[in-house]
Amino acid sequence: MEYEELKRLMSEQKEEMTAAERMKAYNAGEEVDYIPYTLQAPDPAMADIFGFTTTQFAKDFEVKSEVIRRRKEEFGLDSFNVGLGLKTIGGALGSKLRAPEHGIDYVEEHVLKDYADFDRLEVTDPYKNPVLAPILESAKRLKDRFPDVSMTTSVAGPLSTAIAVRPVEMVLKDTVKNPEMLHKLLDLTVECSLRWFEAFHREFGPVGTNFSDPVTCMDVISKKQFDKYSLPYIKKLIDGTEKIMGSRPGAHICGKTSQIWSDLADAGLFSFSIDNCEDLAVAKEAVGDRMRIAGNVPPVDVMKEGTIDEVIASCKECLEKCADSPAGFILNTGCQLPIGTPKANVEAFIYAARKYGRGARIGKMPRGITES
Amino acid sequence: MSSKEELLKRLSDGVVDMEEDDVAEAAKEYLEAGYPAFDGIMEGLVDGMNRASQLYEEEEYFVTDVLLCSDAMYVGLDILRPYLPEVSSDDKITGVIGVVEGDTHDIGKNLVRIMLETAGFHMxxxxxxxxxxxxxxxxxxxxxxxxxxxxLMTTTMGGMETVIRLLEEEGLRDKVKVMIGGGPISQKYADKIGADGYSQNAVEAVKLAKRLLNVA
Known part of the structure; x- marks a missing residue:
């Protein structure tokens, strides 16, 4: 369909609940206006849609505020995340990061190329660390400005944090050649992450939490490596988070993960955002009764490069496959929403969530599917 | 003294088993026995690397294993290469490889380079x-x-299309095949930007290069 038609159809849709109300009712087993939906880590793409660079978004408080405001007004995305990126703790521990004006930051130089330097690394203090303290400060200012909007926070998973401290090929080889030091490094990453959640809890009380762990997929590591070097630390992170916040975190892992779904459910993960390379129907069958599933519209081929109709069709397919998953479903993208995603495709996503996700209830197909 | 076949097998097995010391020892014995370095590389080390990629394809081996195999292969290469007869690189098919601007994830690129080198391309x-x-x-x-x-990143993938346009502007596009890969890349994207091919992993990349360049 053309953009004008999409806008016309959208203007006929009415939103009855805020995202927070919807989630609360959905969790309580009540019928909600629409299936809960979200877009994975959308800030860089949102900043781009509203005409800002990622650097402006990261550094300019007014830009950040405007993006949060417009995201709520135009897309109904009324929660925001102030969290640590994949490289942030690496940077806080001393890795040199580089942030392009408009793009995702990356590690220019890792701090831990030689384990002889390990003892120099200290658990990062979110109040004092020059990388972390400004993020916490910005969370406070945003909360002051948007007291009614719900705020969440996030960290990177243990193994993903480790590769921001030490180069990935070294970390992978450590699993064979230096397991003892790798265990120490992983312990440190979990401690740093939990310290962040503690500070957040001290400032804002209990909030929703998430972690992203792109390295923990079967494209990069084996199941054996996962069992030994990832799962125990994920478990520590989940248990620690629950102790601090009173609720268990959700997670996103990119890539192939079917082999570890059951472990993640056993470890107590609350929700799992699944990559578009995996099949939602299979995930529902395997672990849908134990873990909430989120996913998985293809971010590049559909959200960034696809047409309005392709976005709508993909959302519908996700709902048909998984919206009745017993522990709940959230319509999401399969990975981070790419910079350069057209505004029309974000709107098409929301249109489809409202149309086909209408009258959703946990464990049941939404009326939007059954009555259409 | 071990026969040539035995030593070649030790080189190959050393790579597959990720045993750098075994490879180094076998490579030295191999040279001392006066066998040609070229065969040692192709029928020993490269054979081992091919077996490793086969195991990777069969999901017996994972990225870490391939990295360790290639470390072992490079230990052997460093010993044998100085004894190769001078071959002008003009005889070899040459490829240029890199991770596009703005992205520093190079583990996949390194694997592809290693595989292409072992398949005989000058990279x-x-x-x-x-x-x-x-x-x-x-x-x-x-x-x-x-x-x-x-x-690996969606923010930088647009750069690939720019390179293709630049090749066109330079009048090189007909002479130079373009292969692309990485996490967010798909065949669909390759078609869209006019690349000659896409491959999902390092083993596929070798097959693709051979196909595009008509190498048996």
Whole structure:
């Protein structure tokens, strides 16, 4: 369909609940206006849609505020995340990061190329660390400005944090050649992450939490490596988070993960955002009764490069496959929403969530599917 | 003293078993016995690396294993290569490889380079975060037959299309095949930007290069 038609159809849709109300009712087993939906880590793409660079978004408080405001007004995305990126703790521990004006930051130089330097690394203090303290400060200012909007926070998973401290090929080889030091490094990453959640809890009380762990997929590591070097630390992170916040975190892992779904459910993960390379129907069958599933519209081929109709069709397919998953479903993208995603495709996503996700209830197909 | 076949097998097995010391020892014995370095590389080390990639394809081996195998292979290469007869690199098919500007994830690119080298291609590795014009300049200077680009990030994938346009502007596009890969890349994307091919992993990349360049 053309953009004008999409806008016309959208203007006929009415939103009855805020995202927070919807989630609360959905969790309580009540019928909600629409299936809960979200877009994975959308800030860089949102900043781009509203005409800002990622650097402006990261550094300019007014830009950040405007993006949060417009995201709520135009897309109904009324929660925001102030969290640590994949490289942030690496940077806080001393890795040199580089942030392009408009793009995702990356590690220019890792701090831990030689384990002889390990003892120099200290658990990062979110109040004092020059990388972390400004993020916490910005969370406070945003909360002051948007007291009614719900705020969440996030960290990177243990193994993903480790590769921001030490180069990935070294970390992978450590699993064979230096397991003892790798265990120490992983312990440190979990401690740093939990310290962040503690500070957040001290400032804002209990909030929703998430972690992203792109390295923990079967494209990069084996199941054996996962069992030994990832799962125990994920478990520590989940248990620690629950102790601090009173609720268990959700997670996103990119890539192939079917082999570890059951472990993640056993470890107590609350929700799992699944990559578009995996099949939602299979995930529902395997672990849908134990873990909430989120996913998985293809971010590049559909959200960034696809047409309005392709976005709508993909959302519908996700709902048909998984919206009745017993522990709940959230319509999401399969990975981070790419910079350069057209505004029309974000709107098409929301249109489809409202149309086909209408009258959703946990464990049941939404009326939007059954009555259409 | 071990026979040539025995030593070749030790070289190959050393690579597959990721045993750097075994490979080094076998390579030295192999040279001392006076066997040609070229065979040691191709029928020993490269054979081992081919077996490792086969195991990777069968999901017996994982990225870590392939990295350790290639470390072992390089230990052997460093010992045997100085004894190779001078071969002009003109005889080899030349490829330029790199991770596009803005992205520093190079583990996949390194695997692809290693696999292409072991398959006999002469590879010029530009590293990571490579300025787009550098791909084109190098392809021109080195008279390259193909260019391989990778990226893990959606923010930088657009650079691949720019390189293809730059090759067109330089009048090189007909002479240079373009292969792309990386996390967010798909066949659909390759078609869209007019790349000659896409491959999902390092083993596929070798097959693709051979197909595009008509190598048996």
């Amino acid at each position: 010029i590795d530009l590293g990571r975060d490579v300025p787009l014009a550098k791909f084109v300049e190098t392809a021109k200077e080195e008279n390259a037959d193909f260019v391989c680009m990778s990226t």
